[in-house]
Amino acid sequence: MSYFTKLSSPPRVSPQPLSRVIKSDRTRAAILDSAFEFIWSHPFREMTVKSLMNQTGTGRSTFYRYFSDLHEVMEALLEMLQGEIFTAAQPWLTGVGDPVALMHETLDGLVRVCYQRGPFIRAMSDAATTDKRFEDAWKQFLEGFDDAGTARIESDQEQGLIPDFPARPVATSLNILDAYMLIEAFGQRPRKQQEPVRKALARIWVSTLYGSEWAEHKTSTLVRKS
């Protein structure tokens, strides 16, 4: 409803046209709001320009003044989501201390965010199959996690916390596991329960990286220096 409308006029640092361009910002925000709302209760495949503009009061063709197509709207929404998810994943990706505990912290965060934004993330993943440009954007989003995960694994390998194996394919696999399991579980109402999902993911990540002896625990005696 108001998610984007609230932020409709970003702080303008520019010199002259101080509040000259305000109306357009509000319309743009209205379109994003409309898409946000639409996605909450419909699959992405049912989204049309008409369906979005019906909710904004303005005519359909006005849409094209702000976005070149529906996927460009999704791209704008993805940017919003990106920060939220990446933040949730931080503990294990960059944190210091017991890596098993960090792992649980990260998965807790991811499950929480994805539960809350489920249908939204689902829509992103769906939209990625129908447009080359957005497919690339989505892929790049996922690759960000591959890079960060690979770095963390390699760093832990240097410290002897994780056995020596090629880090990237495992990091990629585990990220794909997260992404699509979370989309599957929370992407459509009724959403599944959080607890079994969290536990399954934790078991797989911990067993694979730190050893199955820690799979039942939320902490370990492994410690990360530096």
Add this chain to the structure above:
Amino acid sequence: MSYFTKLSSPPRVSPQPLSRVIKSDRTRAAILDSAFEFIWSHPFREMTVKSLMNQTGTGRSTFYRYFSDLHEVMEALLEMLQGEIFTAAQPWLTGVGDPVALMHETLDGLVRVCYQRGPFIRAMSDAATTDKRFEDAWKQFLEGFDDAGTARIESDQEQGLIPDFPARPVATSLNILDAYMLIEAFGQRPRKQQEPVRKALARIWVSTLYGSEWAEHKTSTLVRKS
């Protein structure tokens, strides 16, 4: 080219209309061939009824005598794929003997089939996002593996080979891992190398189910009775 044309006239056991319905079978097969070929070199999103019928010689509207829409074609193709993949997965799902060895056998088979059919499987997964009916068919296909995997895990748990945890969410997770990792790696040319993918998947499956101490080996001393 000839994948379906060859099989165009299935052995008819029926009494009277022996070769009465032949022409229609050939056209249907031509459409399936056309779709099969199309998918090999184009993303699913570019497939149109026109693009398929151009390759068959017959006019566009004839398509609707055989299929109600593009997704129904995909459904027919999915059935073909289904057997191939399920067969490849059999060793671990139903086999007897060292489960780690069986696991490797199954993953080898899956990687081989998915490498060969990559763009094809990718198209299935893409098509599942754009049509409710086909989405259900695809989901049911995946659920088949969830059921079989869950059964195998529970059975191994009873024998003490796998620790006691809720089997289904882990089975689901690991299947999602396979499906989307294989699609990601082999779904578009140039396809990635098979070896790193195979190894990453094996590491994750084995560590999670049978313990990370077996992750480096192709066999174990665990044995399955019965």
Add this chain to the structure above:
DNA sequence: TTATTATAACGACATTGTGTCATTAAGTCA
């Protein structure tokens, strides 16, 4: 407040794809 001007919104149009239907053509079998 009003005039000026930038720009947002509109509606009609061309285009592409879908799915239907009455009609025509072709194939199958006696």
Add this chain to the structure above:
DNA sequence: TGACTTAATGACACAATGTCGTTATAATAA
């Protein structure tokens, strides 16, 4: 070959996209 069943066709209605020239409405300066 002729009868007649069934496949193929092309025109049509519909839905959605994206463009463009025109109109209406903001914001600003007098």
